[in-house]
Amino acid sequence: xxxxxxxxxxxxxxxxxxxxxxxxxxxxxxxxxxxxxxxxxxxxxxxxxxxxxxxxxxxxxxxxxxxxxxxxxxxxxxxxxxxxxxxxxxxxxxxxxxxxxxxxxxxxxxxxxxxxxxxxxxxxxxxxxxxxxxxxxxxxxxxxxxxxxxxxxxxxxxxxxxxxxxxxxxxxxxxxxxxxxxxxxxxxxxxxxxxxxxxxxxxxxxxxxxxxxxxxxxxxxxxxxxxxxxxxxxxxxxxxxxxxxxxxxxxxxxxxxxxxxxxxxxxxxxxxxxxxxxxxxxxxxxxxxxxxxxxxxxxxxxxxxxxxxxxxxxxxxxxxxxxxxxxxxxxxxxxxxxxxxxxxxxxxxxxxxxxxxxxxxxxxxxxxxxxxxxxxxxxxxxxxxxxxxxxxxxxxxxxxxxxxxxxxxxxxxxx
Amino acid sequence: xxxxxxxxxxxxxxxxxxxxxxxxxxxxxxxxxxxxxxxxxxxxxxxxxxxxxxxxxxxxxxxxxxxxxxxxxxxxxxxxxxxxxxxxxxxxxxxxxxxxxxxxxxxxxxxxxxxxxxxxxxxxxxxxxxxxxxxxxxxxxxxxxxxxxxxxxxxxxxxxxxxxxxxxxxxxxxxxxxxxxxxxxxxxxxxxxxxxxxxxxxxxxxxxxxxxxxxxxxxxxxxxxxxxxxxxxxxxxxxxxxxxxxxxxxxxxxxxxxxxxxxxxxxxxxxxxxxxxxxxxxxxxxxxxxxxxxxxxxxxxxxxxxxxxxxxxxxxxxxxxxxxxxxxxxxxxxxxxxxxxxxxxxxxxxxxxxxxxxxxxxxxxxxxxxxxxxxxxxxxxxxxxxxxxxxxxxxxxxxxxxxxxxxxxxxxxxxxxxxxxxxxxxxxxxxx
Numbered sequence: 020x021x022x023x024x025x026x027x028x029x030x031x032x033x034x035x036x037x038x039x040x041x042x043x044x045x046x047x048x049x050x051x052x053x054x055x056x057x058x059x060x061x062x063x064x065x066x067x068x069x070x071x072x073x074x075x076x077x078x079x080x081x082x083x084x085x086x087x088x089x090x091x092x093x094x095x096x097x098x099x100x101x102x103x104x105x106x107x108x109x110x111x112x113x114x115x116x117x118x119x120x121x122x123x124x125x126x127x128x129x130x131x132x133x134x135x136x137x138x139x140x141x142x143x144x145x146x147x148x149x150x151x152x153x154x155x156x157x158x159x160x161x162x163x164x165x166x167x168x169x170x171x172x173x174x175x176x177x178x179x180x181x182x183x184x185x186x187x188x189x190x191x192x193x194x195x196x197x198x199x200x201x202x203x204x205x206x207x208x209x210x211x212x213x214x215x216x217x218x219x220x221x222x223x224x225x226x227x228x229x230x231x232x233x234x235x236x237x238x239x240x241x242x243x244x245x246x247x248x249x250x251x252x253x254x255x256x257x258x259x260x261x262x263x264x265x266x267x268x269x270x271x272x273x274x275x276x277x278x279x280x281x282x283x284x285x286x287x288x289x290x291x292x293x294x295x296x297x298x299x300x301x302x303x304x305x306x307x308x309x310x311x312x313x314x315x316x317x318x319x320x321x322x323x324x325x326x327x328x329x330x331x332x333x334x335x336x337x338x339x340x341x342x343x344x345x346x347x348x349x350x351x352x353x354x355x356x357x358x359x360x361x362x363x364x365x366x367x368x369x370x371x372x373x374x375x376x377x378x379x380x381x382x383x384x385x386x387x388x389x390x391x392x393x394x395x396x397x398x399x400x401x402x403x404x405x406x407x408x409x410x411x412x413x414x415x416x417x418x419x420x421x422x423x424x425x426x427x428x429x430x431x432x433x434x
Numbered sequence: 435x436x437x438x439x440x441x442x443x444x445x446x447x448x449x450x451x452x453x454x455x456x457x458x459x460x461x462x463x464x465x466x467x468x469x470x471x472x473x474x475x476x477x478x479x480x481x482x483x484x485x486x487x488x489x490x491x492x493x494x495x496x497x498x499x500x501x502x503x504x505x506x507x508x509x510x511x512x513x514x515x516x517x518x519x520x521x522x523x524x525x526x527x528x529x530x531x532x533x534x535x536x537x538x539x540x541x542x543x544x545x546x547x548x549x550x551x552x553x554x555x556x557x558x559x560x561x562x563x564x565x566x567x568x569x570x571x572x573x574x575x576x577x578x579x580x581x582x583x584x585x586x587x588x589x590x591x592x593x594x595x596x597x598x599x600x601x602x603x604x605x606x607x608x609x610x611x612x613x614x615x616x617x618x619x620x621x622x623x624x625x626x627x628x629x630x631x632x633x634x635x636x637x638x639x640x641x642x643x644x645x646x647x648x649x650x651x652x653x654x655x656x657x658x659x660x661x662x663x664x665x666x667x668x669x670x671x672x673x674x675x676x677x678x679x680x681x682x683x684x685x686x687x688x689x690x691x692x693x694x695x696x697x698x699x700x701x702x703x704x705x706x707x708x709x710x711x712x713x714x715x716x717x718x719x720x721x722x723x724x725x726x727x728x729x730x731x732x733x734x735x736x737x738x739x740x741x742x743x744x745x746x747x748x749x750x751x752x753x754x755x756x757x758x759x760x761x762x763x764x765x766x767x768x769x770x771x772x773x774x775x776x777x778x779x780x781x782x783x784x785x786x787x788x789x790x791x792x793x794x795x796x797x798x799x800x801x802x803x804x805x806x807x808x809x810x811x812x813x814x815x816x817x818x819x820x821x822x823x824x825x826x827x828x829x830x831x832x833x834x835x836x837x838x839x840x841x842x843x844x845x846x847x848x849x850x851x852x853x854x855x856x857x858x859x860x861x862x863x864x865x866x
Contacts, residue, residue, distance in 0.1 A: 052529040104714045112472040116647035120697030127690040224536035272540035279537040286523040
């Protein structure tokens with residue numbers, strides 16, 4: 020089953036996928052996801068022109084042509100959005116579609132000039148036909164990826180800085196423009212080299228989807244790019260296998276669909292950032308919250324019972340008492356009377372303290388309170404700094420609102 | 435129509451279909467460009483492909499009206515999906531869009547490559563550039579464009595007219611629209627539905643990728659020719675029509691792809707507009723800037739000569755110094771052109787190897803200096819600036835103070851005679 024040709028293709032698409040995931044991460048993190056798409060579309064006329072000039076299918080020459088026109092396209096996008104009335108989103112769309120149109124027209128001309136034999140060649144650049152990948156193509160991909168990998172390794176700190184805080188980098192004197200150009204240059208070269216395998220239109224997907232999937236699993240840049248590379252490589256391999264074994268499914272879309280499945284799974288199942296995890300955390304948070312409210316109610320009621328008239332008598336539903344018994348916080352002493360267990364004492368006081376702290380925080384530091392709410396932690400008070408916590412505690416103690424075990428009666432009350 | 439040859443008839447029909455397609459796209463595209471949602475249009479046009487493939491599998495044709503109705507659902511779905519991926523997947527918005535539409539597009543390509551479709555005569559490449567050349571053949575003797583695209587155009591014109599005010603407000607100020615009770619979200623999804631409908635209807639003519647050109651390029655071009663929404667729409671339709679007619683004609687003459695050529699023509703029109711449009715084009719802008727620089731350089735030259743005559747301390751001593759002053763604020767080209775202009779218009783002349791001001795030149799220099807020194811006085815009176823900080827701001831602004839403002843300054847400062855440095859403020863001469 021694994022003959023020489025298939026092996027070549029598998030290795031080629033694996034390396035390509037890895038490289039795309041690697042350099043695509045920087046593009047995605049910098050909000051430039053669709054530049055790869057624009058580059059891929061804008062590369063088409065360059066391919067055709069190079070072919071027309073060379074007179075034959077010379078891969079290195081065509082790829083140089085593709086790179087040149089791709090970079091020209093991106094430069095025009097930049098100039099348009101900076102210097103003219105046209106905004107950046109329209110500029111991308113215009114360059115993408117018009118360059119592509121020029122490419123289509125030129126490829127039509129080529130079809131007329133040559134006797135149909137090479138039409139398949141150019142169509143393949145649009146849809147991708149990795150099955151016709153030669154060993155020499157593979158070497159080219161490997162070479163480019165190696166250079167990319169080395170550059171990313173050597174310039175990792177610079178890339179990291181420029182990606183996350185370009186203005187800081189600028190103020191510290193780093194040549195931000197050159198670093199930016201290098202990053203985007205790597206993207207451009209990767210796009211161009213991937214065209215024969217994946218095709219113009221779907222190259223963008225390889226740049227965006229693996230990093231987006233990897234983002235679900237980690238926050239650290241280093242781990243992200245490695246994971247994106249792995250996902251890219253895996254998509255390449257699996258996609259090629261699917262395409263090779265099934266009838267006539269082009270390679271490009273096949274690889275993209277594999278990558279998209281990985282993204283979907285990541286979006287659902289990733290720990291901490293995945294949908295399922297966040298749902299579970301939310302459920303847990305709500306449970307903690309309702310427990311705290313329940314226990315605080317019991318506290319307030321008990322305190323009210325000892326000092327009548329100080330606190331309004333809250334009503335404790337029977338199910339809360341039942342829950343308290345189940346949790347070993349209360350023990351029944353007779354038909355309708357209950358008593359706090361030592362554990363119950365401790366837990367109820369703690370719950371009441373948390374409630375008071377939270378109320379105090381909202382009253383005195385509303386902004387911090389809002390920040391905590393927007394973080395998805397299910398133990399919000401742990402997020403507070405110790406200084407703030409002690410400040411709130413002291414303020415409560417001074418005004419006599421700090422719950423303590425001393426305020427609780429020895430015995431329980433009547434339900 | 436009896437006198438037309440078959441060739442001509444086919445070409446005219448092609449132009450007609452192209453015109454209808456482009457017009458529908460251009461009208462919708464105006465909203466996309468204005469709301470900076472061009473990429474969403476790009477995304478939707480790609481994302482409808484699976485829907486098209488499925489509909490083609492069922493109905494065997496690309497131009498049916500039923501597809502257009504179904505397409506609205508796909509458009510809404512795409513917009514919603516990318517929004518959800520952004521919200522739940524916590525990915526940046528453009529990445530979410532990219533994930534959704536590339537995936538859907540890949541799915542569409544896969545569906546179109548299945549044997550069921552491959553057996554029918556459908557070249558998968560047409561996904562990218564359509565089959566405009568073949569449509570006239572399928573129209574037979576009738577001149578009605580395919581039902582799908584006619585319906586789409588009708589739908590676009592209808593919705594645009596019906597919801598003219600609402601779309602306009604939502605495009606320019608969604609916050610106000612919501613505050614006034616309009617459902618901005620609903621209108622947004624209606625617009626996305628329209629984009630999808632137009633995209634799907636145009637698929638047969640121009641394919642999935644070039645439709646982006648027809649959506650965005652005419653509208654982007656029109657932005658340079660008009661500041662109003664209705665003006666922009668009219669101009670975009672003009673561009674759409676020209677691209678259709680010229681594009682089809684050139685394509686037939688050169689034997690190239692019609693949809694591609696239409697998009698290329700549109701691109702050429704756009705490029706020409708960016709360069710040459712009177713108000714917003716680059717070349718007129720450069721010319722305006724150059725004229726301004728020449729004016730500034732000329733006035734600097736005149737005032738430095740005047741100061742020399744006055745014998746003030748910062749005066750120049752030679753023509754070269756005067757020229758240097760003119761060049762200092764601008765550049766060599768502007769200074770040189772200004773210099774030649776001043777001589778030509780008789781504001782300066784050579785005398786014994788020196789540059790001298792003529793009477794007209796003196797009047798002009800006085801005017802500028804008056805503005806300069808009044809401004810200095812104004813600054814000194816109202817701001818706590820040291821004496822040596824007054825010259826530079828006044829020097830920059832002296833060219834731009836109009837006669838009304840100068841009169842106001844004079845009134846406000848109670849007609850001073852001297853500037854803060856003690857120099858005379860020239861009086862207003864006749865004809866200032």
